Amino acid sequence: MTVAECLTMKNSNILYGVIACTAVLCVGLWWITMNSTSTDVTGSTPQTLIPLLKQLDKMGRDNISSSRDPDKLTPEDITSFWIGFGLAFSSTIFIGTSFIFKKLGLRKLASQGTRADQGGYGYLKEWLWWAGMSLMILGEFANFAAYAFAPATLVTPLGALSVIVSSVLSSIFLREKLNILGKMGCALCVIGSTVMVLHSPQEQEVASMDILKEKVQEPGFVIYAFLMVGTAIFFMIFVAPKYGNRTVLVYITICSTLGSFTVMGCKGVGVAIHQTLHGQNQFTNWLTYVFLSAVIICILVQMNFLNRALDIYNTAVVTPIYYVFFTTCVIVASLVLYKEFFSMSTKDIFGFICGFLIICMGIFQLNAFRDVNISLKNLPNAHRDELPKVSLNGGSMNQENTDEQRLLENDSICAKDYHDEDDSHPI
Secondary structure (H helix, E strand, O other), rough: OOHHHHHHHHHHHHHHHHHHHHHHHHHHHHHHHHHOOOOOOOOOOOOHOOOOOOHOOOOOOOOHHHHHHHHOHHHHHHHHHHHHHHHHHHHHHHHHHHHHHHHHHHHHHHHOOOOOOOOOHHHHOOOHHHHHHHHHHHHHHHHHHHHHOOOOHHHHHOOHHHHHHHHHHHHHHOOOOOHHHHHHHHHHHHHHHHHHHHOOOOOOOOOHHHHHHHOOOHHHHHHHHHHHHHHHHHHHHHHHHHHOOOOOHHHHHHHHHHHHHHHHHHHHHHHHHHHHHHOOOOOOOHHHHHHHHHHHHHHHHHHHHHHHHHHHHHHHHHHHHHHHHHHHHHHHHHHHHHOOOHHHOOOHHHHHHHHHHHHHHHHHHHOOOOOOOOOOOOOOOOOOOOOOOOOOOOOOOOOOOHHHHHHHHHHHHHHHHHHHHHHOOOO
């Protein structure tokens, strides 16, 4: 049995395990929801989809209010906390694993036809890629549901663990290696993005589509939307064909700028569904279909360029940078839409800026040193140059020389030059 066959069997076993865990998670969530002791909006145990959605909405609001005051915690709040923790943790596993499956599918098709980075779409017929896509959708849904049960201060840092999961699994199943500087850059990206999210203001709740319509028509958000869409189009037409194979930032920038509109569109559709469930049908409102169209278009473009990035670059490099860029763009879009930046305290502004600077350092390390062969084993010798150094007098200088020997040599050369100058100008 070849190595490729062994890896395929391992991947199949992992997929079956993930499917089994997903089934157990869904059944457990259904059982807990159906047997919840909390009071439902309608006053009875939910039996249909609409009461279930109403209960999730109510539990999320109650959790946000009670999680800030430990004295108000009830047994239901503690149960809700652990449900949210389980959902958030499982989402990191699903999302981190999804990148591995998609990368395996792209590798399998690399020698069979046009690659994804060359405009090929053969991955749409590959089950490994669809398995990864399904895991990502499931992970995003679990992450979204976690916010209804647990506070954002718990869910957000756990979401960053998907980067670690992807990096670890890529080294095992994809044989991708990340040097020590890359690992440090990955850690800095996760820390910086977590700091940014924790210091970002709490997002305002939009109760109706009319309020949301007023906000998206404000000049600030319109200018932001034109800038982001213009940036994405410019990168797709002019930058990606020339520099897409040189730096991962090109494809990730396209995915992230459009990703912020995906999140905003999903929130708009969520508001429309929320109003519809409460008796105000919003599917006759043209704005609902604008949001829905934006979600579909942006997801298709994101999927295309994210596959190109995964087809060319290591998963351990793509995942943290994509997570950071996507999170940053979503936060900025939220700040512009709800004008929350002016309500931030000085401490939060300082923390937000520090988090962004940490991210910049992490991204620099990931890109600048990704091709450097450096590890903990060769770190003591990493500063030595393999080429022979040339001294000031033109001769070859031994690498074994110490700093004191180099200093003495330089002093002797300077003294010789000084005497030569005196001899050429006699008194």
